Amino acid sequence: LNPNVSAFQRRFVGEVRRCEEMEKTFAFLRQELRVAGRALGPCQDNPRAPVAREALRVQEQSEQLAQELREVSRNHASLRGRLRELRQYLHVLREGQRFTSLPAPLGSPPRPRALSDREPIFDPSLHQHLDRKINFVAGVIHPWRVSAFERLLWRACRGYLVANFVEMPEPMEDPATGESITWVIFLISYWGEQIGQKIRKISDCFHCHVYPYPESEASRADTMNRLHNQIQDLSVVLEETEQYLAQVLDKVMLALPTWQVQVHKMKAIYLILNQCSFDVTEKCLIAEVWCPVRDLTQVQDALRQGSYKSGSSVECFVQRIPTSESPPTLIRTNKFTAGFQSIVDAYGVASYQEVNPAPYAIITFPFIFAIMFGDVGHGLVMFLFALWMVLYENSPSLQQGSNEIWQTFFEGRYLILLMGAFSIYTGFIYNECFSKATVIFPSAWSVATMANHSSWRWDSKLPVTSARVPACTDSPCSAHSSDYLATHPSLTLDPNVTGVFQGPYPFGIDPVSVPWDMGWDPQWSGPESHLPFCRQIWSLATNHLNFLNSFKMKMSVVLGIVHMGFGVLLGVFNHVHFQQQHRLVLEFLPEMVFLLALFGYLVFLIFYKWIKFTPADSRVAPSILIHFIDMFLFTSNPDNLPLYQGQVPVQMVLVVLALASVPVLLLGTPLYLYCRRWAMKLHHAGPVAVAEQEALLDGQEAGNSVNTSKEDLESGGHSPDAEHMDFSEIFMHQAIHTIEYCLGCVSNTASYLRLWALSLAHAQLSEVLWSMVMRNGFVRLSYVGGVVLVPVFAAFAVLTVAILLVMEGLSAFLHALRLHWVEFQNKFYVGGGYKLCPFAFAPDSWE
Amino acid sequence: MAYGGLTVPIIVMSVFWGMVGGVLPWLVPKGPNRGVINTMLVTCAVCCYLFWLIAILAQLNPLFGPQLSNETIWYLKSHWP
Numbered sequence: 001l002n003p004n005v006s007a008f009q010r011r012f013v014g015e016v017r018r019c020e021e022m023e024k025t026f027a028f029l030r031q032e033l034r035v036a037g038r039a040l041g042p043c044q045d046n047p048r049a050p051v052a053r054e055a056l057r058v059q060e061q062s063e064q065l066a067q068e069l070r071e072v073s074r075n076h077a078s079l080r081g082r083l084r085e086l087r088q089y090l091h092v093l094r095e096g097q098r099f100t101s102l103p104a105p106l107g108s109p110p111r112p113r114a115l116s117d118r119e120p121i122f123d124p125s126l127h128q129h130l131d132r133k134i135n136f137v138a139g140v141i142h143p144w145r146v147s148a149f150e151r152l153l154w155r156a157c158r159g160y161l162v163a164n165f166v167e168m169p170e171p172m173e174d175p176a177t178g179e180s181i182t183w184v185i186f187l188i189s190y191w192g193e194q195i196g197q198k199i200r201k202i203s204d205c206f207h208c209h210v211y212p213y214p215e216s217e218a219s220r221a222d223t224m225n226r227l228h229n230q231i232q233d234l235s236v237v238l239e240e241t242e243q244y245l246a247q248v249l250d251k252v253m254l255a256l257p258t259w260q261v262q263v264h265k266m267k268a269i270y271l272i273l274n275q276c277s278f279d280v281t282e283k284c285l286i287a288e289v290w291c292p293v294r295d296l297t298q299v300q301d302a303l304r305q306g307s308y309k310s311g312s313s314v315e316c317f318v319q320r321i322p323t324s325e326s327p328p329t330l331i332r333t334n335k336f337t338a339g340f341q342s343i344v345d346a347y348g349v350a351s352y353q354e355v356n357p358a359p360y361a362i363i364t365f366p367f368i369f370a371i372m373f374g375d376v377g378h379g380l381v382m383f384l385f386a387l388w389m390v391l392y393e394n395s396p397s398l399q400q401g402s403n404e405i406w407q408t409f410f411e412g413r414y415l416i417l418l419m420g421a422f423s424i425y426t427g428f429i430y431n432e433c434f435s436k437a438t439v440i441f442p443s444a445w446s447v448a449t450m451a452n453h454s455s456w457r458w459d460s461k462l463p464v465t466s467a468r469v470p471a472c473t474d475s476p477c478s479a480h481s482s483d484y485l486a487t488h489p490s491l492t493l494d495p496n497v498t499g500v501f502q503g504p505y506p507f508g509i510d511p512v513s514v515p516w517d518m519g520w521d522p523q524w525s526g527p528e529s530h531l532p533f534c535r536q537i538w539s540l541a542t543n544h545l546n547f548l549n550s551f552k553m554k555m556s557v558v559l560g561i562v563h564m565g566f567g568v569l570l571g572v573f574n575h576v577h578f579q580q581q582h583r584l585v586l587e588f589l590p591e592m593v594f595l596l597a598l599f600g601y602l603v604f605l606i607f608y609k610w611i612k613f614t615p616a617d618s619r620v621a622p623s624i625l626i627h628f629i630d631m632f633l634f635t636s637n638p639d640n641l642p643l644y645q646g647q648v649p650v651q652m653v654l655v656v657l658a659l660a661s662v663p664v665l666l667l668g669t670p671l672y673l674y675c676r677r678w679a680m681k682l683h684h685a686g687p688v689a690v691a692e693q694e695a696l697l698d699g700q701e702a703g704n705s706v707n708t709s710k711e712d713l714e715s716g717g718h719s720p721d722a723e724h725m726d727f728s729e730i731f732m733h734q735a736i737h738t739i740e741y742c743l744g745c746v747s748n749t750a751s752y753l754r755l756w757a758l759s760l761a762h763a764q765l766s767e768v769l770w771s772m773v774m775r776n777g778f779v780r781l782s783y784v785g786g787v788v789l790v791p792v793f794a795a796f797a798v799l800t801v802a803i804l805l806v807m808e809g810l811s812a813f814l815h816a817l818r819l820h821w822v823e824f825q826n827k828f829y830v831g832g833g834y835k836l837c838p839f840a841f842a843p844d845s846w847e
Numbered sequence: 848m849a850y851g852g853l854t855v856p857i858i859v860m861s862v863f864w865g866m867v868g869g870v871l872p873w874l875v876p877k878g879p880n881r882g883v884i885n886t887m888l889v890t891c892a893v894c895c896y897l898f899w900l901i902a903i904l905a906q907l908n909p910l911f912g913p914q915l916s917n918e919t920i921w922y923l924k925s926h927w928p
Binding site for chain 1: 856880882883886887890891894895897898899901902903904905906907908909910911913914
């Protein structure tokens with residue numbers, strides 16, 4: 001409301017900053033918890049946003065806790081460091097004992113790392129003579145530095161020392177990196193002060209911990225006792241510190257979730273309050289909101305309750321004000337429809353009060369998906385997966401999945417459910433179950449009749465693959481037929497022979513399958529390899545694709561034209577709702593005429609050819625495609641017989657009709673609007689206060705909202721000479737619409753052929769998978785074969801899910817989406833709105 | 848049923864989808880979702896019926912028959928009517 005005031009000058013900035021500080025403290029507490037290895041549970045109840053007093057209390061408490069935690073952690077760390085040093089010292093002394101308590105033969109240290117023979121001191125005889133005092137330097141060094149240290153010592157002190165290195169029996173923590181390593185204890189015995197200083201300097205360089213090594217046995221024992229006691233005391237203190245730390249962490253864990261929620265709510269409220277502006281009297285706040293009309297009474301109630309609860313003397317109230325801005329769009333959805341609405345919104349949110357394609361998309365989208373995906377087996381797997389998600393949708397582990405891809409699948413669970421269900425249906429109609437056809441009804445093609453037909457007899461003089469001879473003498477001769485068969489590798493069943501084709505398969509595509517072999521081998525589709533066992537006969541699929549392609553292509557075209565026609569029809573709702581009845585006649589009618597005259601006629605031709613042309617005419621069956629092209633070119637092809645009598649004049653009429661509708665579409669609406677404005681100008685002498693607008697909201701006035709200044713008001717109206725410019729804009733817009741529509745009709749119809757392409761791809765992929773993977777598991781019938789079948793099936797299942805379900809599913813989903821968004825929706829949808837974003841304390845937006 | 852020609856399947860399917868699209872919407876209980884459910888039922892009936900109709904009409908008058916290998920023909924000849 002107050003865009004003029006900068007962010008820092010707003011009233012509640014201090015409070016917002018306080019919230020942010022508290023959140024920083026919370027972050028520190030959370031980190032400490034994480035370091036200690038505890039997880040912060042989610043907030044169970046839904047606390048209200050706190051008032052100012054409570055907020056102060058929360059802030060104080062949280063800061064106090066943070067302070068305590070910091071201190072305790074520091075103490076803890078220092079205690080542990082001290083303990084570690086003491087333990088190291090103890091070990092040094094203990095290990096050092098081993099070297100120095102040994103009498104004269106120094107020649108056998110536990111690890112022969114000391115440089116032995118070359119040193120003069122190792123000579124025991126010499127040792128007796130040397131009268132000097134032996135000094136020691138003892139300490140601990142990192143194991144990686146040992147060899148370098150040794151070398152440097154040797155070079156620097158020229159052999160006047162004995163260095164012993166031994167590993168510590170237990171690993172200890174390295175204070176710098178925190179990892180536990182096995183330190184190496186060293187004990188250096190030397191003569192002379194200078195060497196001593198050199199050694200100390202060198203050990204400093206190497207970051208060793210040097211500990212004082214007492215000379216005599218007794219003092220060493222003393223020191224060790226002392227160390228023991230110290231270590232014990234320190235351990236006790238450390239334990240208590242850790243307990244105290246655990247207590248503090250417990251307190252934090254209890255309080256933190258609630259605080260977080262409270263502070264978050266407070267911050268959100270203050271941010272919203274910041275957006276309000278102050279009244280003139282500086283005593284009350286004004287806010288402008290969008291509110292759905294249906295909820296207006298609820299809002300008033302809530303305001304009344306709020307003022308009652310906070311005990312203020314003046315009531316809050318709400319008042320409707322007119323405005324010239326276009327309102328946001330609110331579409332109420334439940335958990336089922338939300339998924340479908342979101343895929344429509346992903347293209348564009350509906351303009352205010354426009355017809356919403358989502359309710360229709362609930363069914364058409366899964367249906368179009370299923371056309372491209374049709375397979376009973378795959379559909380069943382998809383359906384079961386979605387069913388599992390739906391049945392367990394209330395379990396928190398599913399709801400709060402952190403993986404984003406999983407969240408996407410989960411939110412579309414109803415979508416996937418419907419997609420799976422429709423895929424099962426189309427799978428039945430395509431007769432595909434994991435690429436195998438099922439025999440629900442007996443097949444309608446009879447091979448025996450064909451085989452007994454005399455044209456397959458041995459002495460027939462016909463060429464190999466054609467069998468278009470009408471039925472002749474009926475002397476069945478199986479022996480002759482088998483010889484005939486033996487010489488001809490493949491033959492075609494002729495539907496012209498009586499009894500061979502007995503009618504269309506009642507539900508779906510005909511399988512013509514063999515009853516009991518390893519799979520269903522339909523005549524129309526099947527794998528191509530032969531098995532060694534003669535009992536399993538796998539048919540050779542030579543022309544199944546011919547039939548399927550023709551069927552699927554025509555199906556795609558028919559369904560596409562129906563879908564687009566439906567889209568144009570939905571535009572009627574828009575025209576009626578916005579009271580633009582002129583568009584009904586001037587836009588809807590020419591659009592429908594164009595679509596139906598050309599493409600509706602194509603649909604008619606397809607159905608007509610299916611019904612009218614029997615196998616007897618198969619030689620002379622006309623080609624629809626050539627007829628269609630000739631229709632546009634106004635020519636005719638003598639080889640292509642007409643489908644019905646009078647086809648040519650009918651087609652000419654339709655083309656003329658379609659072409660005539662184009663200028664109507666192009667010029668109708670602009671001319672109508674121009675005439676209307678011209679008529680209005682004649683009737684009203686004075687300047688028109690508000691000009692007719694093309695916008696979807698009619699009858700607006702410039703708003704008297706607090707926000708707008710004088711300049712905004714004046715620019716709301718139109719000046720008279722802008723009307724002429726408007727007309728050319730309208731005309732432009734309409735021309736673009738016309739061209740887009742007409743060209744779009746043609747290209748979009750062709751675009752629907754992707755239904756054919758993808759279903760073909762899916763069928764072929766699943767067939768390949770079956771024949772290349774699964775069939776190899778059926779090679780042997782023995783027990784060994786059974787064992788081999790298990791990994792083969794595993795591979796088949798993994799590949800099915802990965803390639804066919806996920807990849808093909810996503811691909812079909814995408815193409816179905818594209819068909820909806822582009823081909824269907826650009827017939828009627830504008831999609832220029834914006835969504836209503838209400839202020840909400842959604843508990844699942846916390847982490 | 849395949850041998851009964853066209854009439855029986857057409858009657859069965861038309862009646863079924865006609866019921867789904869024409870009769871069931873009246874039986875849906877009144878509630879906030881009635882409109883959506885009715886739309887769904889009608890759209891579903893139209894889509895599925897149209898799809899099935901296309902499938903059966905395409906097979907009504909086949910202009911060519913399936914092409915089989917001679918092994919299949921030999922097998923089917925003796926094991927199928």
